[in-house]
Amino acid sequence: MADRTGYTATTLSDVAFDDVQLSLAGINLMLNNGFREAESIFLKYKNYSPLMSGGYSFVCFLNAIMSFEEDKMEFAMVALKETEKMCTVKKAEKSLRVKIFGNNSNTKKTLLPITLEDRLQRLVIYADCQLYMSMIIFSRFEISGFMKGGWLIRKAFKLYERIYNEIAAVYKDRFGQDITHPNQTKLPESETVPVDDDANSNDGTENLENLDFSDITEESLGRLKGAVSFGFGLLQLCISMMPPNVLKLVNMFGFHGDKEFGLTCLEEASRSTDMKAPLAMLSLLWYHTVVRPFFGIDGSNTEHCIREAKEILEVNEVKYSQSALVMFYRGRVQKLECNLEESLKTYNEAYDLAVEQREIQLICLYEIGWCSIIKLNWEEGLLAFARLKEDSRWSKCYYAYLTGVCQGALGQLETAQEMFKEVPKLSKRKNNQLEAFVIRKSNKFKKKLPTKPAAILMVIEIVYLWRALPSCSQETLDTMIETLDNATLTLEEQALCRMLKGALHQQMGSKEAAMQNYEDAMAYAVQGCEDPYVAPYCSFELGMLLTEKPSTASRGKALILRAKENYKDFDFENRLNVRVHAALQQLEGID
Template sequence: MAGKTKPVTAGDKPDTIDDAELALEGINMLLNNGFKESDDLFKAHRNHSPLMSFGASFVSFLNAMMTFEEEKMQTAFEDLKATERLCESENAGVIETIKNKLKRNVDSQRSWLAMLNRLQRQIIIADCQVYLAVLSFIKQELSAYIKGGWLLRKAWKMYNKCYSDITHLQEGGQRRPSDAQGSASPTPSSRSQQSLGDTPADTPAPVPAPVPAPGRVPDAGHSEALDRLKGSVSFGYGLFHLCISMVPPHLLKIVNLLGFPGDRLQGLAALAYASESKDMKAPLATLALLWYHTVVQPFFALDGADTQAGLLEAKDILQRREPVYPNSSLFMFFKGRVQRLEGLISHALTSFSNALELATDQREIQHVCLYEIGWCSMIELSFTDAYRAFERLKSESRWSQCYYAYLTGVCQGASGDLEGAAAVLKDVQRLFKRKNNQIELFSLKRAEKLRKPRPSKDLCSLAVIEVLYLWKALANCSVPKLQTMIQILQGIEDASCAGLKHLLLGAIHRTLHNTKDAIQHFQLAERDEVGCLSNSYVQPYSCYEVACVLLDSPEAAERGRALMLQAKEEYAGYDFENRLHVRIHSALASTRAEAPQ
């Protein structure tokens, strides 16, 4: 591991530096809360190689993403462009060198090195284009979106080409020894390749990379370098597949027309391969897998309604990586996420608090920890602790002060501080900035309704339970807390939110496995006509919930699929429509996969 490598100082001779190993060490430093040390290491060696230049640019980019400060984003942009220019300027010479070597059929060793360097630079260029696209998207301007999309398309083409070339070279290197020596046991790299799968159907046939000398197989060092490069490209390749697979279904056809694939399993396999490699992006691939298993999968219900799916994988990753990252605030954060999903809320609060302390110089990591502390407090119905966490986010975070103000207000009102809640809910309108953001629009509408004429403890409590439902956190609540929620909801008599009340009661009963009561409440919610204007999502979500219950029963599965399609096709223009469509798409795909062939 890179953590065992003696740190290299700026005074060392360049030819003594293993840049791949040093880059991995720098990333490991960063993840163990050594942000400054990592930055210093990469800056000291950024002119040594394209890889170290990219490492320095990546740290600069990460710093910009953690602060959203304009000056740092501009610095990151310039650093990434400098790395991109460095790689592009050397690529042409490398390709010409390869051609010359092939023509002369001499010096195979140098030809291999030149080819590996070319692949490394192309992967780095693609990485730079992805991060430049992210910086463009942050501007939230039409021209920036167009530019960002163009950069992503360029990056995908390069990832796809490099992935195909490296796979072709690996397969060629694995076949030739068996041709010459008869049957041979598979190498570790071949086993990894088998687990990763073949090049996907939507990938063009691999373009043969220039093999330096016909019939020659790369030596062990070159094979290891290919494995590392496969890990390097698999990070970007896998993220593309994974992220595109989560695009709302109605946008998926457009995205696919632009040339982006979206195979979730292929993406996960590529990230798993990358996470086990010796490339500097291996730790980042590990974090991406943890993010998927503990945040994305349970939130979007990508494997049905089971929020426990993926927890075993996440726990295994954390257990194996703990010796390498003993002081990592990020790994401690994901440990808390696992504990929260397991319903171990007190343990999760401890982990998030520890992560908060470890991230003393990393404000954005502190903020995600505070966010989770607020959520765990809501799950425990500890409204005072919850609103204090969200209040700090409202003051410090630059992400969505409007949303944090809403969470602060409803938790403060649920705690009984109605005057404080009224003041904060009034702030929501002032902090509302992103008119196309669904969460902020929802927060604004709800805040306006709650504060006119004035907030009440019951309706603020209803609002907290509603948020727990919409963010799929009811499954993390203990039975006593769920029963307390039922009592709160049953005491609410406001006719304008009768449908919402029944939807939430149905969801709680479903969580408690009271199927009959759940269906009854969902059906009452779906029939509510009075509150459908102010709570527009209640009817389609109720229809979806009934469908989910029916899909759990083989004899009612067909009726469940029909209701699922009804929820998808008969309703439009409601809050969190895309979110529900993703869940419906996943549920229908799951039923098709389980159907007998």
């Protein structure tokens, strides 16, 4: 039963429920398209227990992070701070004392200790709040918030680490299982993480050492392990993928990342009875269907991520057969398999199911647009991106750019030019690489009409940059190469054209032709190129191809290092740095 230290005195004896089961049921209801019903359940019981408060604030957070609407972000921050306050251990002990003894002055100094299980649960939820608040801060792309967001993540990371290590020690004692993080760093005894605004409180993680876990059942211990594994694993995974320049800053904050350990944590969390088990499952699907192919973590091979994602989907088929969000990831798998017709069918079905979840409808519409342009279906792509430009509050200038290139590819050149002129006016984010890119590309057409070949070149460019070429059919790849071969382009556009031809030949398995085009692109880039990212990207792509043969692996690695060290301040530099970082880890044995 729930610990009722969050109840008001009048409701203490009136309500009895299992908050563990109810919170998990609420999250499952949300995933099965019952967003409003789930929100209603969590809202009703949010003051009754930390778990229900945590569930409510998570629903608010998810609503905010998917919509990017400022009022929803502010509302989520308020909800998270309320949960944070409820989960402060000292306040919980004081609350329990007042409920039993009242405000009698003779008992004011008496704090009734809450159970160890509840203490750990509160600390995990407290850490979750720090993580979610940092994500909201980072999503605003404000430089002033980076330090605050970094500090919140640091608090979350250290709390997760200490709680996980304590539970790992108990698992080793009871069951002989060693689940300790293999590369963990032990904090100095003097370093603690505050979990209360009161500097004189003893609510920090210094109280997590030498605790008596004997009263915690195996079932509760497993749930707590799953609860802490979600946030700890997610952070480990995200930090492990950061490029070296960002990683140095992250290490200054005192945390580290391990991809395999992070994935293990998320898998453990997904099998638990904690309310975050479904969220861990979604995080794994996100990693396998979005992150791995987008950053090219497995190179051009998508078989592994497809297999991993399919296994997760099969295990959860019965439980989430009609879930729009799970269906979205099923569509991602079908897209990775180049089965675009089935993918479009799945996205449209998910769109229809997400009646109460506008944000899920928008991400489905985005994928419908992408599947359309991958098929060179400019009309359907135009319809999807034009609607996103009007309905989505996330990067309207990006959607305007995609609308413009589809119009140009259709030959609607005057309309496309007007759309490109609108792109800079719609930008609201400073220092954002995506918006800087589409603004720079759109500004070419302030005073001149785009041409149809130039518009198609821009479409193929963004398909390449978004690493969507593996989803293209052989027929589509042939059409793209034929279009580029016949296009009349300026000298400044030649470097980009050759790079894209190289990527197309590489996707088709013509590696010699691909390498020749990458070399030609780098030569054109020296003569003059309006896209400064072409040279470093070609250096990386050519280097990766050369590393496939032992005889040229050394030269290939040198080109990859050149892409990292010889070029700065180009479009999507961080994306390339992530790929370089992953590649160099795999090439550690090559001189």
